[in-house]
Amino acid sequence: MYVRVVRFTDVDADRLDAMLARIEASDGPPPGVSASGLKVMLDRAQGTAVVLQSFETESAMTESAKAFSAMDPSETPGTRSSVDACELKLELQLS
Numbered sequence: 001m002y003v004r005v006v007r008f009t010d011v012d013a014d015r016l017d018a019m020l021a022r023i024e025a026s027d028g029p030p031p032g033v034s035a036s037g038l039k040v041m042l043d044r045a046q047g048t049a050v051v052l053q054s055f056e057t058e059s060a061m062t063e064s065a066k067a068f069s070a071m072d073p074s075e076t077p078g079t080r081s082s083v084d085a086c087e088l089k090l091e092l093q094l095s
Contacts, residue, residue: 001088002061004053011049011078019077032067034060049077061085
């Protein structure tokens, strides 16, 4: 599995809420994106967010990155400060 980790600064909570509503109302990922999972984390106090986008293959992540890069910045919750393309090496669920 592969994970694209996107960090945002200057996050506007209203913009984030609007983005989450669009995602929840959609039938799946946007065109050109073949994500298998999504996690969104917000630190309201710092005005930052981290978005984890999961993909089954590295090529799916790479192709989807093109669609994300073409998106209008107003569709994001804040200023994109960094993007990491990672291979998931360990996922441990503790009870």
